[in-house]
Amino acid sequence: MSAHQMARMAELENQAFALMGRLHVALRRETGRITDVEYMRIDPDYCRYLIQLALQSSNPEVQKIGERLDTIYFDEAGLFMLEPPKPPLLAHRNLAASATSPIAPPAPRVAIQKLAQNLPPAPTIPATSSAPPESSQHYVGRLR
Known part of the structure; x- marks a missing residue:
């Protein structure tokens, strides 16, 4: 397929997609029918069916x-x-999912445990009092 043909097909696909969107909205307003634009793009039978619905419509647009x-x-x-x-x-x-290789097995836990032994101890956080703060310290109290 030449570059000119590919460009022409891309132009037609863009026009078709825009028209299918307009048809979807018009059929939704006129008949309450919901259509699938993506499926219409790939299935000739469904596309023909929706075109027949459009041609039978009383709306000239x-x-x-x-x-x-x-x-x-x-x-x-x-x-x-x-x-x-x-x-x-x-x-x-x-197809892409079936073509991929299976998931690699997890890393051995022994290596992870050795890494954890070499880490410095975590800093301790001093405990705070469990008494409720003053009413002015509450979020709502500060807003007043």
Whole structure:
């Protein structure tokens, strides 16, 4: 894929994301329906379904958004037509987690005990009286 094609795809993805956000808000206000913008970006079936909802809307702004999203995603040079859909973000996380090595075993306790023996003793803090302070010394008393 050339740099020009990659730049064009990035531009289309930015436009699509902005339009999906507007569609989400419009459908939420109009029908009370909550949509998933990230899932719409990666799943062609869900994207088609929400575009159909937008095209069936009585609001002309929502219809325009649906038409533009249809062009961006399903036109001949659309995002879903140029490359396979991107996998969900959780799939990336699961692949990364399975590719990492197991957790290293903890350090032996003997080495930690030797380090603790070489430390100087902790300074002692003198004990304070347990009598309650004067009322003027309380936080609220000082505010008055």
